[in-house]
Amino acid sequence: MLNTTITIAGVSFKNPVMTASGTFGSGMEYAEFVDLNSLGAVVTKGVANVPWEGNPTPRVQETYGGMLNAIGLQNPGIDVFIERDIPFLKQYDTRIIVNVCGRSVSDYVEVVEKLSDQPVDMLEINVSCPNVKHGGIAFGQDPKCLADITREIKAKAKQPIIMKLSPNVTDITEMAKAAEAAGSDAISLINTITGMKIDIHRRTFALANKTGGLSGPAIKPVAVRMVYQAANAVKIPVIGMGGIATAEDAIEFMLAGATGVAVGAMNFVNPYTTAEVAKGIEDYMRQYGIENLSDIIGTVV
Amino acid sequence: MEQKRKEAASVYKQQQIAPGIYDMWINTTLARQAKPGQFISVYTQDQSALLPRPISICETDTANDRLRIVYRVAGKGTLEFSRYEAGCRVDILGTLGNGFPLEKAAGKRVFLMGGGIGIPPMLALAKEMKSVSAVSVDVIAGYRDRALFLSEDLAKYAPVHVATEDGSVGTKGNVMNVIEAEGLEADVIFACGPMPMLRAIRQYAAQKNIEAYISLEERMACGVGACLGCVVRTRDVDHHSHVNNARICTDGPVYEAQEVEI
Numbered sequence: 078m079l080n081t082t083i084t085i086a087g088v089s090f091k092n093p094v095m096t097a098s099g100t101f102g103s104g105m106e107y108a109e110f111v112d113l114n115s116l117g118a119v120v121t122k123g124v125a126n127v128p129w130e131g132n133p134t135p136r137v138q139e140t141y142g143g144m145l146n147a148i149g150l151q152n153p154g155i156d157v158f159i160e161r162d163i164p165f166l167k168q169y170d171t172r173i174i175v176n177v178c179g180r181s182v183s184d185y186v187e188v189v190e191k192l193s194d195q196p197v198d199m200l201e202i203n204v205s206c207p208n209v210k211h212g213g214i215a216f217g218q219d220p221k222c223l224a225d226i227t228r229e230i231k232a233k234a235k236q237p238i239i240m241k242l243s244p245n246v247t248d249i250t251e252m253a254k255a256a257e258a259a260g261s262d263a264i265s266l267i268n269t270i271t272g273m274k275i276d277i278h279r280r281t282f283a284l285a286n287k288t289g290g291l292s293g294p295a296i297k298p299v300a301v302r303m304v305y306q307a308a309n310a311v312k313i314p315v316i317g318m319g320g321i322a323t324a325e326d327a328i329e330f331m332l333a334g335a336t337g338v339a340v341g342a343m344n345f346v347n348p349y350t351t352a353e354v355a356k357g358i359e360d361y362m363r364q365y366g367i368e369n370l371s372d373i374i375g376t377v378v
Numbered sequence: 379m380e381q382k383r384k385e386a387a388s389v390y391k392q393q394q395i396a397p398g399i400y401d402m403w404i405n406t407t408l409a410r411q412a413k414p415g416q417f418i419s420v421y422t423q424d425q426s427a428l429l430p431r432p433i434s435i436c437e438t439d440t441a442n443d444r445l446r447i448v449y450r451v452a453g454k455g456t457l458e459f460s461r462y463e464a465g466c467r468v469d470i471l472g473t474l475g476n477g478f479p480l481e482k483a484a485g486k487r488v489f490l491m492g493g494g495i496g497i498p499p500m501l502a503l504a505k506e507m508k509s510v511s512a513v514s515v516d517v518i519a520g521y522r523d524r525a526l527f528l529s530e531d532l533a534k535y536a537p538v539h540v541a542t543e544d545g546s547v548g549t550k551g552n553v554m555n556v557i558e559a560e561g562l563e564a565d566v567i568f569a570c571g572p573m574p575m576l577r578a579i580r581q582y583a584a585q586k587n588i589e590a591y592i593s594l595e596e597r598m599a600c601g602v603g604a605c606l607g608c609v610v611r612t613r614d615v616d617h618h619s620h621v622n623n624a625r626i627c628t629d630g631p632v633y634e635a636q637e638v639e640i
Contacts, residue, residue: 102604106628109382109602122606130621135597137607139429144599151606153620293428345600346421346428348384348471 143293308334324357493571
């Protein structure tokens with residue numbers, strides 16, 4: 078009997094496969110392709126205290142083996158989210174992790190407080206979106222700011238919190254330790270890597286926002302390295318992501334130290350990716366006679 | 379029932395029908411659910427180019443489960459597609475988008491306006507106009523030059539009025555120049571083409587106080603409404619996003635012209 082269960086901050090997941098925030102909506106659009114019951118968790122698109130319009134278009138561009146996005150955290154606001162998205166997800170036997178974004182600490186706290194009596198399992202705090210000015214990014218690139226906001230949110234949150242870290246820092250271990258010391262229950266990484274593309278024919282920036290976040294298979298080695306470093310720097314669980322396309326990729330992140338794994342940009346390339354990764358992990362376990370998936374976490378040191 | 383799916387389909391046949399313009403028939407049962415104005419996402423086999431290319435459906439042959447796309451080679455993805463031969467695998471996701479509201483043509487004089495690579499979806503529309511009891515149908519097609527791709531196909535269903543940018547055939551200029559030069563009139567417009575053309579149609583429709591349904595284009599990633607990459611500013615607060623942004627891949631690509639800020 079294969080045991081794919083993993084546990085993060087006391088919450089158990091039927092398997093480690095999650096969706097990376099912003100690549101899966103709240104699951105509605107992909108429920109047509111994937112049985113959401115087959116996933117460990119759905120991590121929702123970032124939600125703020127009020128609706129956000131996001132950035133002008135073009136918001137997405139393809140790059141070699143990846144893509145740039147500068148959506149700007151467009152979202153309908155927490156009230157609509159509670160009324161519409163949570164009831165939708167509650168129809169499924171999967172964990173619900175709500176990604177929370179804001180422009181100020183009080184924005185985040187307002188969302189977290191509104192979610193306090195909601196049936197959600199964990200909160201992922203987005204302090205690392207590179208595409209929003211005056212947004213979370215400032216909180217995610219300075220260890221003191223990160224610690225401060227982590228502490229404030231942790232004090233108000235009823236559910237365990239996951240601080241989502243930016244790769245756009247000099248030393249990821251410093252950030253991971255700051256989140257842990259301030260009380261974060263887990264960390265997730267990596268958010269996208271800030272990038273740029275120029276249209277040489279029009280001689281303009283390819284994205285209206287000029288810069289965007291790079292994701293997709295092109296960033297996977299960077300993500301694996303950072304997950305490894307972070308996982309070895311802290312005791313709290315790590316959720317790893319960055320270019321995961323296959324079960325083999327997911328296993329790689331787990332060996333590097335990730336307890337959970339999230340599929341992001343590849344949802345856009347193959348809408349069945351999450352379910353295929355979940356199934357492929359079981360194939361890997363059979364191939365190597367692994368009974369408990371959690372046994373492999375962080376075993377490459 | 380209409381359901382989106384991604385599948386490995388195969389090319390039935392493909393040919394170049396104008397410089398840089400390719401005409402591909404694909405074997406797929408998705409043809410059965412395709413509506414005029416919908417599109418499919420086509421994926422490259424080259425894994426360095428990850429995102430699908432959204433391409434409008436030109437027409438379908440439901441008896442044989444085939445779907446036709448006509449596209450312009452614009453980059454490495456479409457260049458790869460242009461090299462596919464009969465029997466080649468072609469990965470597609472469909473059918474996507476809302477399509478044109480055909481019922482709006484009932485009892486009306488209709489313009490089907492296509493500009494450049496916006497002309498292909500006009501063929502699927504032209505084929506359906508009889509079944510929805512349009513009073514009259516005029517196709518107005520704007521080309522760069524004398525390479526009048528699809529004009530013979532379109533002419534089987536409705537008179538085709540041509541504009542060319544270089545003046546080599548028909549009216550010199552664009553689709554708006556044809557309307558003026560030939561004194562054409564309509565009660566409703568269906569259109570697809572470059573943004574300047576759609577803006578001109580939006581303005582024309584407002585002046586004439588008629589409805590115009592325009593098909594928009596934007597850089598897309600997922601194609602299914604999740605990533606929020608391809609949005610358009612809307613006059614009203616969108617029912618899904620709760621801001622003045624609608625998703626072109628899902629809520630569109632066809633909008634009544636006055637509902638969008640383009």
